[in-house]
Amino acid sequence: MEKDIDTKKFPFPDDNRLKQVKFIVTEGDAFRFWQKYHNFATLKQDTMGCTFQYADFGKKKPCWASLFFYHVDGVYTAFVDAHGAYVDYHKLETYVFAMCGMTPGRDNHCNGDNTHNHVAIRVIPRPRYLAGLKADLLELTQEISYWER
Numbered sequence: 653m654e655k656d657i658d659t660k661k662f663p664f665p666d667d668n669r670l671k672q673v674k675f676i677v678t679e680g681d682a683f684r685f686w687q688k689y690h691n692f693a694t695l696k697q698d699t700m701g702c703t704f705q706y707a708d709f710g711k712k713k714p715c716w717a718s719l720f721f722y723h724v725d726g727v728y729t730a731f732v733d734a735h736g737a738y739v740d741y742h743k744l745e746t747y748v749f750a751m752c753g754m755t756p757g758r759d760n761h762c763n764g765d766n767t768h769n770h771v772a773i774r775v776i777p778r779p780r781y782l783a784g785l786k787a788d789l790l791e792l793t794q795e796i797s798y799w800e801r
Contacts, residue, residue: 657750664751665702673730673752675771676761678745680731682720685767691791692784693772696723701731706740706747713738719748725772733764768783 664670677685686695701720708714716736722729732748734741749756762769776784 657747662705662707662747665704665713665719667702669698669728670752671706671732672728674760674761675720675724675727675729676748676752676754677729677731677764677767677770678748678761679733679741679764680762680767681733681764682722682731685724685731685770686734688767689784691787692776693725694723704751707743709738709740715740715743717748718743724770727770727772729770729772773800774787 678693682697688727689695693742698721701718703716703718705714705716714736715734715738717734720731722731730748732744734744745756745761749761754760759771769771
């Protein structure tokens, strides 16, 4: 898989945190993840992320992505999102896994549409899950009351 990556043309970012990543969320938006799971898991952002070029489609067609680090119930997670006019998701995933020194597996990645597969979310204990549902219900009730005024 790494043989497809031209690290001379697209060098990996120089960030030691990349080797600490245990879970990758591609096409992932950490805010959307927080919106859905803030009552079920603890998210803590690890300062700033990084932007990097991972491929191109010619001299004037670069492919860029951003990566942000979070602790999700203690699981060091990278939220990666491609941006710009040109995107190649296969190359992005290949690049990110190589950059983090990981091999794709069942339990170490998901995309933004199936974040319920995040390892921290899959193992939520029943009492915590029920407490999270009650907190969600309370927030929705408060929002309804606000809009009914």
